[in-house]
Amino acid sequence: MMLTRTRAMFIKEFVQLRRDRLTFATMIFIPVVQLLLFGYAINTTPRHLPTAVLVHEDSDLGRSILAALSNTSYFKVTRLARSEAEMDHWIRSGEVLFGVEIPAGFERSVRRGDRPALLVVADASDPVASGTALGALEGVVRTALTRDRGLPETAEQSAAFEIRQHRRYNPAAVTSLNIVPGLLGTILTMTMLIFTALSVTREVERGTMESLLAMPIEPIEIMLGKIAPYVAIGFIQAALIIALGIILFEVPVVGSLPLLAALSTLFIATNLSIGYTFSTVAQNQLQAIQMSFMFFLPNILLSGFMFPFAGMPRWAQWVGEMLPLTHYIRIVRGIMLKGATLYDVHGEALALLGLMLLAMTLAVRRFRRTLD
């Protein structure tokens, strides 16, 4: 009997969903567009990053280093600074992302074996950009020096000078491996939340709740019937994103694809339940959307997608643990990149399950069964 009514609700929701062509199309294509847009925008190896140089001596070695910098596609010398203050200013204003400073007497110190420092200042507020470039810097410069200057390739050669890196504004850098798993989770969170956040308030606002409440259907049946169609939609979204991730971004799936699919479904259901809970609390659709956004933001910022989880303060980590995206990102990274098994990620899976059940319980309890 309960199944019949849940099914009734499911069919109704599905027909309504199908009828709303625009929404339906949006559901399928927006995630694809988002993945392509953000995937390429974020994932492209940074090139031609604007760089300022401050040269205190006019030496062959200095010129060689600058030439080597320019020869890599990473850096593009756009400014010649006359003072440290000027260079700092350009970095602060965002005019350049890097500043390279060659100190006075650099060449002489190198020849003497004093290991002078080549100072590189990076604006790390964009960690993906600066991190990759910095990683490449050392090797590029050394190779160039060896080739151009004919310095012998000895073991000590690598110690001829030191590259002193200063990452400004954001000392920790995020690895690019986060991006597809992170995008997968973020896109799913956003779309799933909104789907169900509107579902109960919509019935109230359209006046259909009065009929529905007079019918012999239980809150849990309404909830399951309303969530189920979107699980299917979410699954299609996830499949599309993962497929594109594999094809276009060459993200490996080291672990089991079925396991990834199963846990993605769990994650989808968790977010749908949370959205549904908002829907039972909100008095109108606007409130429901606001709540979704309020929930969405910490999901992005505290889940370890944008900023490394380990670097966050304790309290922020605790908040992060309460968010489904945190666990999902670990699951996806684990399965896709490290070949994790269910045993490895069972803690995260249980956390998702717990959050889902918590949300569902709240929603069923919060559901107003009368018009009082």
Add this chain to the structure above:
Amino acid sequence: MRAGDRQNGTVAVEVEGLSKSFAGRMVVRNLSMRVLRGQIYGFLGPNGSGKTTTLRMLCGLLTPDGGTGRALGYDILTERDRIKRHVGYMTQRFSLYQDLSIQENLEFVARIYGLASPEQEAKAAVERLGLVGREHQLAGALSGGWKQRLALGACILPKPELLLLDEPTAGVDPKARREFWAEIHKLAAEGMTVLVSTHYMDEAERCHEIAYIAYGELLAQGTIPKVIENSHLKTYTVSGPDLQSLANRLLGIPGIDMVAPFGASLHVAGRDASALDAAVARFRDERELSWTLSSPSLEDVFIDLMSRSQDNFR
């Protein structure tokens, strides 16, 4: 009344001292009534008098603040889930899904009530409603009257024992209205109990019993002759020229409780027969007016009840 009683009992709805407030304002006060099985019970009263609120309390959509009651033998406070299975509630405002077709709406209802073959049931209902050929039209695209008919069709689809209809014929054309009432009488004859709110006098006259409620208070109930009798109104029908100025002159004279235009004549009524006669006496001499003693219409009674309750209310 327990299960056995429920089957054989002749009482379908019985409430005692029902009351409901919204934000401290009493909307239904101390309402008691009794509706027999198979009866068509009319609910009348001015706008905002609490008809919808009462119907909602009966089907478990609102929790009464005070009072007790049973619908179909189930407690309206504690057994709402059971009530919902046997009650069809047609809301005042259309509340089916506008973005579902007629057929889909009916199928949805059939499924919720667990009918054996929802598609077939819905098809049959479409035929009964005379909507064949339009079953795939979206409910939102129907005209007002057709929406009402669809809503009623959805309501009676699961064959409820008790029907609560909130102004079901608002905006329905006269022919459809007649068919509508024929259908309701047929259902009642088959044993369905019907509570129906309306603003139309002719519909009130089609009910077995009526209740008149104003400002949350039940002011009169019973069969129509009984309601008229209980009003103790004595009524004259006056005809003649310039009735409007006559009405103005009559109003406010002690003994005359109600003056109401009625077609090309005027109804003048009073609760105290001798006081009315005394008040009217000096107008009876006016030659161009003709006075006849008539029995009060239901409308006279309602207008009188309403003005009286307004007096109480102030």
